Amino acid sequence: MIAQTANSTASEFPQINPDICIVNYYTNSEKLGLHQDKDESESSLTKGLPFISISIGDTAEFMFGDTRDKDQATKINLESGDVLILGGESRLLFHGVSHVKTNTAPSWLKEEMGIRPGRINLTFRQY
């Protein structure tokens, strides 16, 4: 497992030219179980090409770890605007969303943009 700061990312992770964007929408009661993302090509996975995740809306409790055991997983909050990168040795970490926290989106998103309750997550990947 690797934890890196944003300014070391460019030198540690290979560059990607994303050709896939997966959009997930979660209501406040939805979750995503621990899984590995392995649908990209063998070459992409072997190189550890990162996927880049952007969160919008309500805060998620995001979990990750070396196994599918959610009790052992590390939990962090992903807030609106947060960017998470899983690449290199962490590309195949198990990860998922345990909880989407009600009414935690920035107020301007609701008031000015009219965003509905819940969370949107975009992941950019290279097949």
Ligand SMILES: O=C(O)CCC(=O)C(=O)O
């Ligand atoms: O919603 C998230 O933060 C994770 C999404 C995810 O793991 C996926 O789309 O494979």
Ligand SMILES: [Fe+2]
């Ligand atoms: Fe995933």
